[in-house]
Structures are given as structure tokens and as C-alpha cells.
Amino acid sequence: MDYFNPVEIMERSELEELKLRRLRETVERLYRQVPFYRSKLDEAGFEPGDLRGLEDLEKLPFTTKDDLRDNYPFGLFAVPMRDIVRIHASSGTTGKPTVVGYTANDIRTWADLVARTIVAAGGTPEDIVHVAYGYGLFTGGLGLHYGAEMLGATALPMSGGNTKRQVRLMVDFGSTILCCTPSYALNIAEVMREMEVPREQVKLKSAILGAEPWSDEMRRQIEEELSLSAHDIYGLSEVVGPGVSIECAEKKGLHVFEDCFIPEIIDPGSGKVLPPGEKGELVFTNINKEGLALLRYRTRDISRLMVEECPCGRTHVRMERITGRTDDMLIIRGVNVFPSQVEMVLMQIPGLSPHYQLVVDRVDNLDILEVQVEVSPQVFSDEIKRLEELERRIRDEVQSYLGVGVKVRLMEPRSIQRSEGKAVRVIDRRKI
Numbered sequence: 454m455d456y457f458n459p460v461e462i463m464e465r466s467e468l469e470e471l472k473l474r475r476l477r478e479t480v481e482r483l484y485r486q487v488p489f490y491r492s493k494l495d496e497a498g499f500e501p502g503d504l505r506g507l508e509d510l511e512k513l514p515f516t517t518k519d520d521l522r523d524n525y526p527f528g529l530f531a532v533p534m535r536d537i538v539r540i541h542a543s544s545g546t547t548g549k550p551t552v553v554g555y556t557a558n559d560i561r562t563w564a565d566l567v568a569r570t571i572v573a574a575g576g577t578p579e580d581i582v583h584v585a586y587g588y589g590l591f592t593g594g595l596g597l598h599y600g601a602e603m604l605g606a607t608a609l610p611m612s613g614g615n616t617k618r619q620v621r622l623m624v625d626f627g628s629t630i631l632c633c634t635p636s637y638a639l640n641i642a643e644v645m646r647e648m649e650v651p652r653e654q655v656k657l658k659s660a661i662l663g664a665e666p667w668s669d670e671m672r673r674q675i676e677e678e679l680s681l682s683a684h685d686i687y688g689l690s691e692v693v694g695p696g697v698s699i700e701c702a703e704k705k706g707l708h709v710f711e712d713c714f715i716p717e718i719i720d721p722g723s724g725k726v727l728p729p730g731e732k733g734e735l736v737f738t739n740i741n742k743e744g745l746a747l748l749r750y751r752t753r754d755i756s757r758l759m760v761e762e763c764p765c766g767r768t769h770v771r772m773e774r775i776t777g778r779t780d781d782m783l784i785i786r787g788v789n790v791f792p793s794q795v796e797m798v799l800m801q802i803p804g805l806s807p808h809y810q811l812v813v814d815r816v817d818n819l820d821i822l823e824v825q826v827e828v829s830p831q832v833f834s835d836e837i838k839r840l841e842e843l844e845r846r847i848r849d850e851v852q853s854y855l856g857v858g859v860k861v862r863l864m865e866p867r868s869i870q871r872s873e874g875k876a877v878r879v880i881d882r883r884k885i
């Protein structure tokens with residue numbers, strides 16, 4: 454199968470028309486039905502009729518996570534509660550969760566989007582889709598599940614955790630596509646090795662990994678250890694969940710399904726729209742959603758858009774894999790540091806495992822960044838001198854890449870907490 458839905462290869466001109474029509478309908482509906490948007494648009498002096506072309510999108514106000522929180526739980530829903538058939542929420546580490554609602558049509562659209570992602574990752578109705586994203590309020594599990602069913606594949610609702618059992622059933626049931634976070638995929642690979650499961654017993658051919666940042670270096674490691682093709686899937690609950698964008702076989706950026714979401718890249722400081730190719734904050738506008746549709750939602754994720762044609766035939770624009778978040782950015786002695794940059798350096802140094810954590814502290818008013826990384830069991834048994842050399846090499850390479858001094862701590866194999874969902878990469882102990 455080349456693609457799931459013909460809209461994926463629609464001519465650009467037709468796609469632009471479809472986007473404009475849907476954007477107009479959405480803005481009109483939100484103006485009528487959501488008091489928050491009516492007052493926001495009134496404040497901005499914008500009437501739905503002012504929307505003449507897609508270029509007018511940038512005149513619309515942004516929506517932020519705080520807007521969702523201020524209208525907790527259902528204040529931004531655009532339909533009466535009796536039309537909502539599903540609720541999801543993202544836990545968030547601080548404050549109230551953000552709550553999202555779907556109508557029956559929204560669930561169908563979402564399943565269609567996820568079916569597109571599974572096909573883009575090489576899936577067909579013959580596949581057994583092992584869903585090891587968490588089921589529950591998190592959108593990962595049920596999102597992938599409904600998509601697999603929509604495709605006509607077999608959904609295996611494993612959820613996260615109990616990794617040995619995951620491996621056993623993967624072998625017994627012949628799972629062919631693994632869906633989970635990249636950090637959990639590494640955890641599964643490690644447990645598989647410990648259980649001494651021969652690779653021939655595992656039928657996995659591809660993996661659909663996302664929900665957290667990861668690097669190309671980590672992809673290589675996962676692909677090698679599990680011998681499969683790993684695809685990056687992106688999404689966020691506020692916008693729909695998984696299925697906003699996916700890497701096709703080319704693996705050069707993730708196609709954003711523009712018939713449902715309009716992506717923009719803005720300068721996070723000024724809010725100005727940046728041209729294609731420039732890096733900035735991703736912003737999405739829902740144009741095909743009934744329950745909760747957001748205008749210009751600021752994701753805080755950093756990426757850039759690529760408008761060049763893709764050899765896969767999909768006409769939808771691509772976004773570069775997420776390279777960081779505006780709020781994940783650590784400022785260490787004035788230097789901006791993203792955990793993904795450290796990951797990239799670590800993954801290129803032999804002898805290290807892909808398990809790492811960054812611990813930030815402030816001692817005598819000075820920020821200290823400690824990079825804790827596990828070494829492989831072979832390296833761990835090396836002489837002290839070799840370990841010291843390795844430590845120095847990591848320190849030098851991270852330092853020269855980031856432009857800021859770091860402390861390095863080599864950790865014993867298996868000493869860093871394994872993830873079963875989103876990995877915790879940063880522990881910030883600074884009290885500011």
C-alpha cells in the first residue's frame with residue numbers, strides 16, 4: 454500500500470482550496486459556538502468574514518495551554534456535551550490537566566489519520582500492531598489502537614509496562630509493528646536480550662515511535678538492535694493525539710496531514726510567522742474537528758517546515774523532527790541547551806548505552822549541568838584509566854558542541870530508571 458487516504462496525494466492547489474474552505478467553516482463555527490473564541494476574535498478586531506485567503510490566518514490570535522487550563526475542563530468545547538463521545542487528557546507535570554473531547558466524527562477522522570501513519574510506516578491490513586503506548590487518558594494507546602482497526606490490521610492492546618510479557622506475546626502472537634515511545638523500544642530491546650530471545654523468533658518489521666523527542670542516532674541504535682525500520686510519529690493531545698504527522702519511507706521529515714491541521718512556524722519571542730525552512734515554534738490550527746478545535750495553538754515544540762516535494766508522492770508539507778521544546782530548553786550559565794543536543798553527542802560515542810539523564814543544580818549561584826550516562830557492560834569492566842579517558846572524551850565533546858562546561862558521571866549498566874512511557878531526561882534541582 455502506498456498510502457491510506459487519497460487526500461494524502463491531492464494536488465497542492467486542490468489541497469489549498471480544501472484548507473481554506475475548512476478554515477473558514479471552523480472560524481465561523483468557533484465564533485458562533487465558543488464564547489472564548491468570540492471574545493478573542495472580537496478583541497483582535499477580526500470577523501470571520503475577514504478571512505479571505507490562507508494568508509489571513511496569521512491575523513488570528515494564538516491559543517495557548519493556559520487558555521485550555523483557564524477554561525478547564527470543557528470550556529473550549531464547540532459542541533454540547535451530549536455530542537462528545539470520548540475524553541482524553543494530558544497529565545502535565547504542573548497544574549491542571551488539559552482536557553480534550555471528541556465527537557463520533559472526530560474519532561473516525563482521528564482513526565483515519567492514524568491509519569495513514571501506519572501505512573506510511575509500511576503497514577498493511579495483514580499486520581499485527583503491538584500497541585505498547587499507555588491506554589487511558591493519554592492519547593497514545595487508544596489513538597494507535599483505533600488507527601490499526603481502521604486500517605483493518607490486528608490491534609494488540611498491550612499498553613505499557615510488564616516488559617517480559619510484552620516480549621513473550623510479541624513472539625507468540627507474531628507482532629509485526631511495534632508502537633511505543635523510543636525510550637520504551639530501547640527498554641524492550643534490552644529485556645529481549647536479557648531473555649535471550651533469538652531475533653528470528655521476532656517478526657517485527659517496523660516501529661512507530663514518538664510522544665517524546667529522540668535523535669537520528671537513537672533511531673540507528675533502535676533499528677540495529679531490533680532490526681526493523683523505525684518511523685517517527687508526532688502528535689499532541691490538544692490537537693488530536695498521535696497522527697498529526699509521520700515519517701514516510703524517505704525518513705526526511707514528517708508529513709503533516711494538512712487537510713486536518715494547518716502548521717505554521719513562528720518566532721517564539723515575537724510571534725511572527727517565519728518562512729519555510731526556518732526554525733521556530735510549531736503552531737497548529739485544527740480545520741477538521743468538531744468537539745474541540747483550536748486556532749493557532751502554540752505547541753512550544755521546535756521544528757521547521759519543508760515545502761519541497763517528497764519522492765513518496767505525498768503532497769503534504771513535512772516538518773523536521775522535533776529538536777526541542779521552548780520550555781525544555783535549559784539555560785545553563787546563559788547558554789541555551791536542549792537535551793536532544795546532548796543526546797546526539799552521546800549517541801556518537803562508542804561504549805555508551807542510550808540511557809542518560811541530565812541533572813541540573815545551582816551551587817554558589819553557578820549552574821552545574823551533570824550528564825549521567827550508562828556505559829555498556831563491557832566498558833564497565835574496563836580499567837579505571839580507560840573509564841577516565843571515556844569520561845574526559847564525553848566532557849570534551851559535549852562541551853565543544855554546547856559551548857558550556859559540563860560534569861560527566863558514568864553510570865553502571867541498568868542504574869538509570871527505565872522508561873515505560875515518556876522518558877524523564879532532565880532533573881532540575883535549581884530552586885529559582
Ligand code: DLL
Binds near residue numbers: 586591592685696774
Ligand atoms: O504524546 C501524543 C502521541 C502519542 C504522539 C503517541 C505520538 C505517539 P501529549 O501527551 O499531549 O501527546 O504530548 C505532546 O509530546 O507537544 C511534544 O513535545 C512531544 N512529542 C510528541 N511526539 C513527539 C515526537 C502525545 N515524535 C507532546 N518527537 C508534544 C518529539 C514529541 N516530541
